[in-house]
Amino acid sequence: MEKIIVKPLYHREQECIGIYFENQTKINGALRKHTNARWSQTNKCWYLPLNKEAYNKIAFAMRGLAEIDNAALRQYLLEKKKKGMEAESKATKVLPAKNNPTPAKWINQRTVVYKGAGISLVNAHVLPAMEQRLKLKAYSRSTMKTYLNEMSQLLQVLKDISADELTPAHLKRYLVYCYEKLHLKENTLHSRINAMKFYYEQVLGREKFFWDIPRPKKPLLLPRLLNETEIAKLFNALTNKKHKAMLFTAYSSGLRVSEVATLKLKDIDSQRMQILISRAKGKKDRYVNLSPVLLDILRNYIKGSKPRPTEYLFESDQTNTAYPVRTIQQIFSTAKDKAGIKKDVGIHSLRHSFATHLLEKGTDIRYIKDLLGHFDIRTTERYLHVSKKQLVNIVSPFDDLWKKEAIDW
Structure with missing residues (x-):
């Protein structure tokens, strides 16, 4: 019988069960069918959230297919239990439910971390509320990731200043700072403006909040191609x-x-x-x-x-x-x-x-x-x-001069 190893894994800011084994089609299929496990390209393993329900799903999926070596996982859980819950609660205390649809983690008494970004408590509600609104409007995962990342850049600069109290004049100065000090390109500035516009108009409901904020002119970049x-x-x-x-x-x-x-x-x-x-x-x-x-x-x-x-x-x-x-x-x-x-x-x-x-x-x-x-x-x-179809039929005036022998080399 085949053998799989389950180990503790910290992935994407959460505790997980990492599932390791020699590549087997039947085991891959069983995990996909019965556990909803996901593949981590970084860690080269399948993974599930670290909880009893997830482990039971693994055990059910592997019945008759493979033995489960859980020694490393058991050792980790025993050590975690011995350390007590006090240290754990300091690291993972969830913010109050008000204005916070998605949990964040404390990193000190004044700052929380949300999706890898250290955010002041005064702005702890911004990214979760924005993410919830993006999901309700069925934005793509790519757009959600871009908007949340761009907004988090503003929040990290603000520190203890409330984002909700900013005016268009404040945002103009911030965009000048992004251009002059951070040297952001025009396309990145557009993405940042779009993210802020979404928060202030779609989340906070401030109509026409960005009417007075100009957008940088994008460069006309021609497509790069191969012949x-x-x-x-x-x-x-x-x-x-x-x-x-x-x-x-x-x-x-x-x-x-x-x-x-x-x-x-x-x-x-x-x-x-x-x-x-x-x-x-x-x-x-x-x-x-x-x-x-x-x-x-x-x-x-x-x-x-x-x-x-x-x-x-x-x-x-x-x-x-x-x-x-x-x-x-x-x-x-x-x-x-x-x-x-x-x-x-x-x-x-x-x-x-x-x-x-x-x-x-x-x-x-x-x-x-x-x-x-x-x-x-x-x-x-x-x-x-970039098409050469019409360009090849255009004769340079320089060629005409040369043909008339009006110039020499």
């Missing part, structure tokens, strides 16, 4: 079939890396030759074309996979869940280095390249907008500035 020769070199630098299939899919359909990671087998419609992109950026569904060549490649990849994917098109061998976005980004970076490509580009350049190459082949920009899932045609029009 067709570079893309061929990039693909040929890979030998792993799954890794190749991932990058082929990203370029062939112009997908974001998060869309590649969350593609499911059921999203591939080989009858209509379409791929369904579900709840992409802006929670918007769209269809993109399924290339016949890509379809053959995907079929070949699945046929040769052991074990074969069961839900997601690209599944992690460790967890049998969606491939981590960061891992796909690393696959691209490794291939770029092997191919000797010096351009400062990431995997998103495959999406940019897809759009630009379509434009150069004569595809109507309105169709490209729909394929990319852009809300505004002006976003897609950026590719007009």
Whole structure:
């Protein structure tokens, strides 16, 4: 019989049970089915909250599959019990329920820590209230993380000053400080303004609070892309079939890396030759074309996979869940280095390249907008500035002078 080891694990600011074992498909499946355990890429293990109910779920899931070695966990709990509850209560005392939907931890009598940020008690309610409102409005996890992080930066600067008492004049001075002293870029300043605007207008209900606060002008940055020769070199630098299939899919359909990671087998419609992109950026569904060549490649990849994917098109061998976005980004970076490509580009350049190459082949920009899932045609029009289709037909006036022999070298 197989053996698993359960150990104490401190992960994401909470006590957990870490579950360690040699990679086994049956054990992975049992944990996913019966325990709701999550995989930690950092610690290379499954984990659950440290409580009796979670341990019982593990024991139930492993019946007949594996023995449980809990010696390390038992030792930890015994030592914790011996130390008594006094030290524990100082470290984890929960704030009063008023204006605090999510628990925070004391780090001293004047400061609490919330999601890793040390916040003064006078502002202890801000981030929990903001998080609750974001959840009620069904904001994406990415947006929630950005807004909470940006707001926490303000709260850490304020220290014992109440955020709720700030005026637009105070916030203007803070934004000048962010620009001049912290040297924040325009895009970061926009994110910080959006976060503060959400708190003061959506949480505190102060209408038009930001009307008098100007936004910094964003720079017009052109998409960075690879030419067709570079893309061929990039693909040929890979030998792993799954890794190749991932990058082929990203370029062939112009997908974001998060869309590649969350593609499911059921999203591939080989009858209509379409791929369904579900709840992409802006929670918007769209269809993109399924290339016949890509379809053959995907079929070949699945046929040769052991074990074969069961839900997601690209599944992690460790967890049998969606491939981590960061891992796909690393696959691209490794291939770029092997191919000797010096351009400062990431995997998103495959999406940019897809759009630009379509434009150069004569595809109507309105169709490209729909394929990319852009809300505004002006976003897609950026590719007009990097397409060489029209530029190659423009003759420099310098060339005319040279041809007329009006100048010499």
